[in-house]
Amino acid sequence: MSNIFPKAAITGHPVAHSRSPLIHGYWLKKHGLAGEYGRVDVAPETAEAFYRNFSASGLIGANVTVPHKETAAASCDWLDEAARTMGAANTLWLDESGKLCGANTDGLGFLGNLDQLSPDWDNAPGTALVLGAGGAARAIVWALLSRKFTTVHIVNRTQEKAQRIADEFGSKTIAHGWEKLGKLLEEADLLVNTTSLGMTGKPPLEIDLAPLPTTALVTDIVYVPLETDLLKNAAARGNPTVDGLGMLLHQAVPGFERWFGVRPEVDDTLRALILEDLGVSA
Ligand code: NAP
Numbered sequence: 001m002s003n004i005f006p007k008a009a010i011t012g013h014p015v016a017h018s019r020s021p022l023i024h025g026y027w028l029k030k031h032g033l034a035g036e037y038g039r040v041d042v043a044p045e046t047a048e049a050f051y052r053n054f055s056a057s058g059l060i061g062a063n064v065t066v067p068h069k070e071t072a073a074a075s076c077d078w079l080d081e082a083a084r085t086m087g088a089a090n091t092l093w094l095d096e097s098g099k100l101c102g103a104n105t106d107g108l109g110f111l112g113n114l115d116q117l118s119p120d121w122d123n124a125p126g127t128a129l130v131l132g133a134g135g136a137a138r139a140i141v142w143a144l145l146s147r148k149f150t151t152v153h154i155v156n157r158t159q160e161k162a163q164r165i166a167d168e169f170g171s172k173t174i175a176h177g178w179e180k181l182g183k184l185l186e187e188a189d190l191l192v193n194t195t196s197l198g199m200t201g202k203p204p205l206e207i208d209l210a211p212l213p214t215t216a217l218v219t220d221i222v223y224v225p226l227e228t229d230l231l232k233n234a235a236a237r238g239n240p241t242v243d244g245l246g247m248l249l250h251q252a253v254p255g256f257e258r259w260f261g262v263r264p265e266v267d268d269t270l271r272a273l274i275l276e277d278l279g280v281s282a
Pocket of ligand 1: 109131132133134135136137156157158161194195196197199203221222223244245246247248249
C-alpha cells in the first residue's frame with residue numbers, strides 16, 4: 001500500500017455497499033487534496049489483530065462499520081467521550097506517537113444534521129421521544145443528553161434493550177414498551193425514529209401521531225426513502241420535519257478533518273450525489 005498520499009478507508013464486514021468512499025472522495029476532490037479513501041473488508045476472525053496492529057495497515061485512519069465498532073474501540077489507546085460511553089468507535093486515527101485514537105461520531109452526525117436543517121431545534125431542550133433501542137438509538141440518546149434534553153423516553157419493541165440504554169445513561173432516560181406510545185407522544189418536543197421500520201423493504205412504522213403537539217420536531221434516521229411515511233404524515237399535520245440523510249453525511253465530517261486537515265461542509269451537491277447513488281429521489 002502506497003504511503004505517498006494520506007490514505008483512509010471504511011473498515012468493517014461487509015463494506016462493499018458503504019457510501020463513505022463517495023462522501024470522502026467528493027470532499028477530497030472539492031478541496032483539491034492529495035489523499036485517498038478506500039474500502040478494507042476486515043473478516044471477523046481477523047478484526048482484533050487488524051485493529052490492534054492498525055499502524056501496520058498503511059492507513060492514517062479509518063471509519064469503522066458493523067460489526068467491528070466495539071472491537072475497534074477495545075483496541076484504541078484513547079477514546080473520546082462518546083466512544084468511551086458507548087464502547088464503540090466509528091472513527092479512528094493515529095496520533096503523532098502512533099497511538100490509535102477512536103471517536104464515535106454517530107451522535108455528532110445526528111446533531112450536525114439538525115443544527116444545519118433546523119437551526120433552533122435545541123433552543124429550549126425539553127422532552128425527547130426516541131423510537132428504537134439499537135446502536136443508533138444509543139448514539140442519539142448520548143447526543144440528546146449532550147444538548148441538555150431534560151427527559152429522553154426510549155420506546156422499543158424489546159423493552160429490555162431500551163432499559164439497558166436507560167440504565168447506562170442515568171435518570172433522565174426512561175425505557176418503555178410500545179404500548180405507552182400514545183401517552184408519551186402528548187409530552188414530546190422531539191420525536192426521533194431510530195428503528196429500521198419504514199425503510200424500503202422493511203415493515204412500515206405504524207404510529208398515530210394525533211396526540212403529538214404540532215410544534216414538535218419530527219426526524220427519522222431512515223433515509224431510504226428520503227421522506228418516510230413518518231415524515232410525510234408529520235409534515236401533513238404541520239409538524240416541522242428533518243430527514244435522516246444528513247446524519248450519514250455529518251458523521252463523516254470529523255474523520256475527514258482529522259485525516260486530511262480540512263473541515264468539510266455538507267452541501268447540496270454532496271446530498272444530491274449520495275441520493276443519486278442510493279437511487280432515491282429528493
Ligand atoms: P439495530 O441496532 O439493528 O436496531 C434496530 C432497531 O429497530 C431496534 O430497536 C429494533 O427493535 C427495531 N426494529 C426492527 N424491526 C422491528 C419491528 N419489526 N418492529 C419493531 N421494532 C423493530 O439498527 P441500528 O444500527 O440502530 O439502525 C437502525 C436504523 O437506522 C437502520 O434502518 C439504519 O439504516 C438507520 N441508520 C441511519 C443512520 C444515518 O446516518 N441516518 C445511522 C445509523 C443507522 P428490537 O430491539 O425490538 O429488535
